[in-house]
Amino acid sequence: MRQYLLITANYWAFTLTDGALRMLMVLYFHQLGYSPLNIAMLFLFYEIFGVVTNLVGGWLGAKLGLNKTMNIGLALQIIALVMLCVPIEMLSIIYVMAAQALSGIAKDLNKMSAKSAIKVLLPENSEGKLYQWVATLTGSKNALKGIGFFLGGVLLSNLGFQGALWVMATALTCVWLLSLLLLKSDLGKSKNKPKFSELFSKSPAINALSAARLFLFAARDVWFVVALPVYLAMQFKWDHWWVGGFMACWIIGYGIVQTLAPRFTGKTQGLLPTGKTAFKWAVYLSVLPTCIAVALITDFYPEQSLIIGLLVFGAIFAVNSSLHSYLIVSYADQQNVSLDVGFYYMANAMGRLLGTVLSGWVFQYAGLQACLLISTSFIVLAAIISTQLPNKNANLIL
Template sequence: MMNEEEKCEIDPDYYDVDESPTHQRNNNHDHPVAITSTNGDENHPNPPSNQEHHEGWGFTDPKLRPFVIISITYLLFTITDGAIRMIVLLHAYNKAFSALNVAVMFTLYELAGVFTNLAAGMMGARWGIRFTLLIGLSLQILSYGLLFGWKDEWSKQQAIVYVTIAQMFAGIAKDLTKLGGKTVTKLVTPEGRDTRLFRLVSLLTGWKNSLKGVGYFLGSALLEVSYQAALWTMIAIILFALPFAVFGLSKDLGTAKKKNSSLKEIFVLDNFNLNVLSFARMFLFASRDFWFEVPLPFYLRSPNCFALGPGFTCSADDTDACTSGAQCDPTLEYCTNINTGGGCGGPGVQRAIVGAFLGGYIILYGQVQSWTPQLVTGPLKQTPPNKITEVFWGVINCYPTMIGSIVLYASEAFKEYQAQGMMGWLITIIVTFAVIFAINSSIHSYLVVKYAASDKVAVSVGFYYMANACGRLVGTLGSGFIYTYAGGENFYIEGYNPGMDARLGLAACFVAGTVCSLLAAVITVWIKDDESGLKCGPCWTIVNSTEVEAGVKSEDHDSGNILSEQQCIIAA
């Protein structure tokens, strides 16, 4: 277990968007203390005196001003980051791009996360948070601006290359802007357990995940108005955020006075536990993205196979005759599939509902992750978690997608297209996965801090979250390939080819996700950390604790203090 001095080396610059530590407790567990950077950032405001604490901190306090400005800017950016994926994906779906085509479009976005995530911290330490924030917001405007140039007359190859480059700028923008959002808690140091500022930190942290979910929905819903309206709305949100960063922040904010870490130092390979955890992390996130980012929205948009073809006639004056995601072809005068490359067999819901579906998942995931110590690991006596805890929850993580694949393959609700039954199963599977995946992610967020104790924490964590980005990249690209080619032969309708069976494509992606979940759990077994054992409540011990057997009991394991500490570790 790391000591408090080592914990306070953590640099949130390197952390993923929904899993960075924000605060640790000091030695007496009475007061939250801001995490200081290994980059030697000495520009943070001093803790408020007792007099300041009793008077309370208002929004006009100069110590709080950078915190508020950066938080507002980052939260507004988060909306546009969620929206851009839905805008690109659903617009591409209506242009008949396959799932593999869309997955390729996201490749440079995810790849940018691998490298920019490592370089952003060094850029901020050298040029300041204001610089990286402005560059990130500007690149996001550039990315949205480039999407206006997507021409209908282009070939698919031309469009894929163009949109992929536009998405690359969005990926870079995300990590540069994230630097400001994730270092915001280093700018203030509240004294006292329940200060107004500390409660504000927790509130804004929760809003971050909620607003990303709002972005998913907003981007999808605005497409129902028009593609251009969706793009202009998101640009307007970024332009609204820009003045806060331009006029409200000092150019020296967040710059380091000590030597910054080099890229060479980031690739630290001598920490066995952290390296194993990073490898497991890659498969954990791939277990989600093998079915979530591309296959799920494609399946939700795909129409009913049994409502297509010459048997379902329509005309230019009666386009409403086609239902369940189908469209009327006035030339053929029957209902056809908007995107044969996306297959048929799904519920065929509107784009706004697709956005609400995915956005709801993100909001639920973020909230469960934040409250895991209080609601799950704490009551089960699994706080602080160890390797065995993660293996336990990692195995459980396999079940939702495994059951989902079986249901999609075998359930009459999907085979006979019973719309209510299909949606009921999908909601149950995805909500269950979101809860279990959030628990796994929160445990990982604690373990990375624990295992990084023997090394420079910021450097080690940078490598860890690079593995996280690699998992998203592998999952996204792999999902497009599996969904496109695992659906078997095209669904047969006499006189019409509606595309492959999307039901089988999504089921295969669930299988891939299950395999990745299992691999993540198996890899975690290699970690050398068995001290705390495993309990499932006060009365059920699955694995005995070696610490208890040896009579070791530290004050640091006081349940209330540990809950507070773990909550702070996973808070962002």
């Protein structure tokens, strides 16, 4: 339990800086006159290196230990933050993309380590507790990411871009030093040295879940990452506080629902999520982006429709995300858990990459409505792929 709390606190601190940095980047470079597509390009290396990191990071976690990969992630995030503290004339697109590449590597090393560690810390055949712990970690992380969004907007308004970055780098350095001292050594280190050729999953269930995850997160990010905050600032004339605050509230609510996801998916009735559960919740989610798009196209209370639709979308998406997070940890091999989790989050990063690029490109040339319609098509694909997931774990093991 002590190690679980240390890992969770480590993950929380990292997540605050990650959410704040994301909001700082979008708002600050929009303020400088960057187009939506150019803003999306700033995150290109962040997502590309996240794909590579999840794949290789799972192997490193099994080989070196999850404590080491988690601490490496924290150190890289500190470096990325300091890199961006240069004078504004040095913030070229290539330079910012390089800093974001380090941040992407850091984020996915940290996340892979935290999620894998839960499987290692719990005994086998503890599926009910595993689901609750994963839901709590995932939900609390996303709630704090939302606070990070708000923090980014507040820091930008009060301290400016560089001042905000220095504050975050200093705070994260303190967390990193504590993590080096307190986190258990060799956590999650595989007894059998994993081969590099074992990076790609050979499990049909993990392959199917990873593909569904890719399209699920592409469906969110295609309209949420760049298109939505820029749309709120351009169309509704919201200032930094309002955009950052609203996005923060959305993510916080999303995280709270994730922690409650076991209640919505049958845990109180003695059931755990299966492939059928994943399919059902994806179907529920698929209708929402189209409804929001229709409201915007027909000019039916556009501001209210967008806000209400986004809140409902966030709640149902949170349940989808939480049960996926449980399923991957459940499906993962106990001895090489970081390899399977790393492969899965590689697909997650690929989905974010696809969604981020499309978010800027499609929004710039076709508007938010087109982003929403693409979101629906991605969710439908995720639902179809979910039909290939096994329907086991029907009975809860406490």
